[in-house]
Amino acid sequence: MAWKEDYQRWQAYEGLDSKVREQLDQLSGDDKAIEDHFYKTLEFGTGGIRGEIGPGINRMNVYTMRKAAKGLADYVASKGKEAMNRGVVIAYDNRRMSKEFAVEAAETLGKNGVKAYVFSELRPTPVLSFAVRHLNTFAGAMITASHNPPEYNGFKAYGEDGCQLVPEDADQLIGFVNAVEDELEVETGDQNELLSNGLMQWVLDEVDDAYLHEMKAVIMDQGLIDEMGGELSIVFTPLHGTAQKPMMNTFAMAGFTNVHPVSEQAEPDTEFTTVKSPNPEEHSAFELAIKKGEEVNADLLIATDPDADRIGLAVKNHQGDYQVFSGNQTGGLLLDYLLMKRKEKGNLPDNGMVLKTIVTSELGRVIAEAYGMQSLDVLTGFKFIGEKIRQYETSGEHTFLFGYEESYGYLIEPFARDKDAIQPGLLAAEMAAYYKKLGMSLYDALLDLYKRYGFFYEDLVSYTFKGKEGSEKIVRIMDTFRQSVADGELEDDVVAVEDYKSGKRTDLKSGQESDVNLPSSNVLKMFLADGSWYCLRPSGTEPKIKFYFGVNGDSHEQTSARLEELKSLVTQKAEQI
Template sequence: MTWHQEYERWDQFRHLDDKVKKQLDGLKGDEKALEDHFYKTLEFGTGGIRGEIGPGTNRMNVYTMRKAAKGLADYVSSKGEEAKKRGVVIAYDNRRMSKEFAVEAAETLGANGVKAYVFYELRPTPMLSFAVRHLNTYAGAMITASHNPPEYNGFKAYGEDGCQMVPADADQLIGYVNAVEDELSVETGDQNELLSQGLMQWVLDDVDEAYLQEMKAVIMDQALIDEMGKNLSIVFTPLHGTAQKPMMQAFDMAGFTNIHSVKAQAEPDTEFSTVKSPNPEEHSAFELAIQLGEEVNADLLIATDPDADRIGLAVKNHAGDYQVFNGNQTGGLLLDYLLRKRKEQNRLPENGMVIKTIVTSELGRKIAESFGMNSLDVLTGFKFIGEKIRQYEQTGEHTFLFGYEESYGYLIEPFARDKDAIQPGLLAAEMAAYYKKKGMTLYDALLEMYKTYGYYYEDLISYTFKGKEGSEKINKIMDTFRQNVATGNIDQDVVAVEDYKTGKRKDVLTGAETAIDLPASNVLKMFLSDGSWYCLRPSGTEPKIKFYVGVNGDSHEESTARLAEVKATLIAKAEEV
């Protein structure tokens, strides 16, 4: 159908939801807006779906949610009656319509004979991942748009191991979702009837308690916390999201008592009214935390994103100003501390493995190697880290130690199989106590880390291109780099190219090609003659293309200058396209 036909189909549907109908009526006469709402179907990808809330096939609404849930119901049903009985657990964050979408998904699953467990209060994404394992469900669903702007929401699907579905499973699910021809006619059940039939069940308390018990394994040195936990001053903000209760419970359980919450951001808020972006990657998100930190002279500031799978840290630098660490810096500090404590306690396994993504700093590999541990790169997306954890459990070839990505996502203990902000929040507090006892701040520890392992500096450049035209621009950039970079037409300094779409690494100097043992993905990574690198990756969840840059030098000055040089060159080349 053309977008006009899709619009007419929705506009003429007699039983259209009242709220959706009112929103649709408000678009009448605006051809450009209507085209954007209907020119395509909101794509269900390997990570689920995410988009702006509103009417139409290209928006998040009760009908696109029912379509996703119907596809999940058919996927689970295809695995047999036992899978249907085990069912699906659904959690949701604080976004617009999150609970409504969760109930719509449950009612759709129930109508198809698949049991749905639904959290009766909002909770973080990592707790959904944990709940899949704890309740032994066959799948899970998280209603969230992570750190996207307020007008977004989404649906993420999880497999029975609590990991976001990997490509093989996701492809099956996508097939079932795409097979739903008419999202407007998807059958749903009555909530009260489903509850009485046992096809829907509210959950929370047992999951909360079990998750908190597992969190004890994250603590590396309880004696240290017992000694320093009252003295370490911490400011915490969930940025209006889901982390306030579980993070405070974890601090209390461990023995950190000098905690200061940013009151204006402690309660859930669909509009994220005190921040421009509810994303700890954005330094402006720390504004209120910094104000409170100055008042209480905090040793550590911690911020989590709305669904609490990402975390950011800030500490005072030598000028006395709070400095927000980037994701690679936080990951390097956590990894170094974790391995350092394990070595002290003779708990470093012979086959230990650190897993990071292809766009994450090489610093992590250097740290792992210094402790005699292995490291592995996987594609961007924490599901690929979770997939490796499952593989290692089955084969015994490695012991998982730490997984992380530069975009502020970390996992320490695999009782959850997605990035978990509560775990690194607790470990960061312990790490800060460790260095405070030594008379150091985490900023001092950062400088010491660079001095020890090398000055690995990275940066990220993002271009946002919304709508149909934006998607075409992103494709053009990728196609141009893919066609021309290895010939020298874009960058004569490139010595090797990894194209994860074709699965091949090419040596530009010799022309030799070798296979990359990773799933296909529309990503390009270029390696320069001095060991620097840059990577192009369209976002799977936002209308963005991201350019990652990494360098390594012998000093702060050398790495800073080289990073600026590579960034400037890359930006110029991209803008030519």
């Protein structure tokens, strides 16, 4: 019943923020709601914190934000005076209270002697990642809940390389955050005083201009854009988020002049009023883009999520309907085009490396190998791709070529170190122009990709379980599948299992174990005899457990049937649990 003590502590706190006080009072008499707001501390994990906005230690509010910022301040201070002087750059998206949370974080950092650079307008996650490197700060913070529903917000922490903190560094930060005993007592500085003494500084144009300049490196064929940039018809929507200015500025810089914004979604909106979900992974998010596309006969539709680190594409199929590509399909097309152009220009390095996650399509590996390049799987989470880029820069062992994950995240040039929707938006437009010049659509290009490399189909099934009971259900599902491995009760054609929690790969026929050589993570992946696979992964940012599926075959019909068979087999087992 510890939640009651924390609730009473908040109730008794005389200095409680007036908005938080009003929200807290609305919970009065509803013990189930109060318990949900207070039964646990909103966990600061390896990716930061994310949760619903509201009162309580299990919600995002000014006090949980101050606690996170105080932990970050103490983490930076532990690295010395130079780190404190280099400071932290903070950006924020269009969500409820995003700018307020950014200022709260800056005032907390400043109070603790750590300089804070704060964007004066909302900007995307990739611009924050770039800003860390451009301003040479010791750390960065992004106030965002990515593509979560409107009631969510969050805080992501970045290291000095512009990458989200990898586990070793994140664990240190988590330790400092958890050491903050009373979130209500965290002190903040006065904004005007901090601005006058240099512990807080607003930034915008300098970073914008530098980021736009770096985008030129993403262009593979400027001559092609000069020729086709006015002919290719593009519809773009930021889904009410942060990408409108940087994406449109990038198109203009490159020479794409026939771009049609979705006006209803071009302005930031905390409530995302025109979409059920501001997530380009959801096909329904393209509804207004498709309407606009039909009006202007667009060749390419582009949608980005609120903090512009994810991007979705849609093009017309042979029936004349706009079809939304999966993240794996977009990734395969971008990778093939990128490597093709680099080969044409003679700048494919001998030690080139393509990075993808363990739940991303094997198509990427096959494409990389076709061009004589290597590929490597990392854990889900773009920070692991960023970590490898840093290692390669230091060792010279490999040259980074492309990084991506199935959940619509891509990185082409490493001037940012998180997934960046603006970069693939530009490259996708160039790619569409290339195929249009050949008399092909991107849909034709996708079919050609399958023809050349084989049919690789993937799918994702998510189960959402909210609250305390939901968390327990997710644990039960993972435990049951792990026990099935131990008891030998998996399907007969499962030939190997990788348990990223134990770090072991088990060959089920021989019983031999080997090391996975990846950081520990609560993920299970099963490999089947025909090359198919499926993977179980609880989300680190949402109350979900995700089941990923991948199959390959020689035809659309065969591969589609196999995918449905595998999905049915696994989800039936999950639903029985």
